[in-house]
Amino acid sequence: MNILITGAAGFIGSHASEYFLSKGNTVVGLDNLDDFYPIHFKELNLAGLKQNPRFHFYQADIRDEKRLDEIFSKEDIHLVLHLAAKAGVRPSIENITAYYDVNVNGSISLLEAMRKHDVRKLLFASSSSVYGNNPKVPFSESDRVDDPISPYASTKKSGELLCHVYTHLYGFDITCLRFFTVFGPRQRPDLAIHKFTRLIDLGESIPFFGDGNTARDYTYIDDIVNGISCAANNISGYKIFNLGESRTITLQHLVETIEKAVGKPAILSRLPMQQGDVNITFADTRKARAEIGYNPQFDLETGINNFVQWYQDKKSFLYK
Ligand SMILES: NC(=O)c1ccc[n+]([C@@H]2O[C@H](COP(=O)([O-])OP(=O)(O)OC[C@H]3O[C@@H](n4cnc5c(N)ncnc54)[C@H](O)[C@@H]3O)[C@@H](O)[C@H]2O)c1
Incomplete structure (x- = not known):
């Protein structure tokens, strides 16, 4: 199978690319190497992939319709994994136009290129942020998601709606995957586990926002890749699945776990809750387990240890 992965140079995209290559597929990687975080992080993510002749990399923007047309004409694509986006909740408040341009208009360009070239299978990277401050936990796919509390969350909800339109009008098979805070080697430097590890080290x-009781369902990257793979094998019609661990970790517990892995104490700078941040995320994963065989395996401690090991190994290159 030939799979187009948008955002292939990013955290999740580089792991997913490795996985699909390891299974014998051809991966067409597309990424504009956006400067949201330093480009040399992305070049490091790509270094191993570029050794593989079945990895075809294009530095391109999903908003560039002409470029998309060229890529779809040249490559025989069967499935698209759409990860390219402006990610991050807090920066989306500062820059709503750019978030809508990439996450919504960019997704439309991609869907249109797919329609034109008759590629009708898509996995779309959505987010737990669509649940907003959902009062009911755990969050299930049938819960109402009409109250996002950040521009980023609203772009992901918009993406899901667009996907539904393309299934309805053009018969696309689309699965929207709601990722719950993903972590592991190569995690984006703006995300808490990476940022805290570096500062503790x-x-x-x-920065310790709130009273430490906010909680997240942290999902290890290998489990996310397992979920993507399960979804790719079962793609049919329009579906939405949560990909999380179905477990919540408080901010306090997260910091203690990182302290242990790094072997140094954290110094806390206590700050009020940030706008746009939700109080809790907690995935109900029963639907993904039952319908596509999703089977997350990693506990927080193992995942954090793997991340810290990667960080120690790469920090002199990443933070030169
Ligand atoms: N990491 C998480 O915890 C998490 C949680 C929920 C959802 N997601 C979603 O998963 C996807 C991947 O996230 P990630 O953490 O790997 O982020 P990332 O920033 O590491 O990867 C995204 C990639 O998309 C590329 N990109 C950005 N704009 C582009 C454009 N206009 N054209 C082409 N490429 C572009 C970037 O250069 C980057 O390499 C995103 O859609 C994100 O919203 C991530």
Whole structure:
């Protein structure tokens, strides 16, 4: 199978690319190497992939219709994994136009290129943020998701709606995957686990928002890739699945786990809750387990240890 992965140079995209290559597929990687975080992080993510002749990389923007047309004409694509996006909740408040341009208009360009070239299978990277401050836990796919609390969340909800339109009008098979905070080697440097590890390692204070009781369902990257693979094997009609661990970790517990893995104490800089941040995320994964065989395996401690090991190994290159 030939799979187009948008955002292939990013955290999740580089792992997914490795996985699909390891299963004998051809991966067409597309990424504009956006400067949301330093480009040399993305070049490191791509380094191993570029050794593989079945990895065809295009530095291109999903908003560039002409470029998409060229890529779809040249490559025989069977399935698209759409990960390219402006990610991150807090920066989306500062830059709503750019988030809508990439996450919504960019997704439309991609869907249109697919329609034109008769590629009708898509896995779309959605997010747990669509649940907003959902009062009911765990969050299930049948819960109402009409109250996003950040521009980023609203772009992901918009993406899901667009996907539904393309299934309805053009018979696309589309699965929207709601990822719950993903972590592991190569995690984006703006995300808490990466940021806290670095600051604890440097002996600097970490921003600690709220009273430590906010909680997240942290999902290890290998489990996300397992979910993507399960979804790819079962794609049919329009579906939505949560991909999480179905377990919540408080901010306090997260910091303690990172302290242990790094072997140094954290210095806390206590700050009020940030706008746009939800209080809790908690995935009900029963639907994904039952319908596509999703089977998450990783506990927080193992995942954090793997991340910290990667960070220690790469930090002199990443933070040169
Ligand atoms: N990491 C998480 O915890 C998490 C949680 C929920 C959803 N998601 C979603 O998963 C996807 C991947 O997230 P990630 O953490 O790997 O982020 P990432 O920033 O590491 O990867 C996204 C990639 O998309 C590329 N990109 C951005 N704009 C582009 C454009 N206009 N054209 C082409 N490429 C572009 C970036 O250069 C980057 O390499 C995103 O859609 C994100 O919203 C991630």
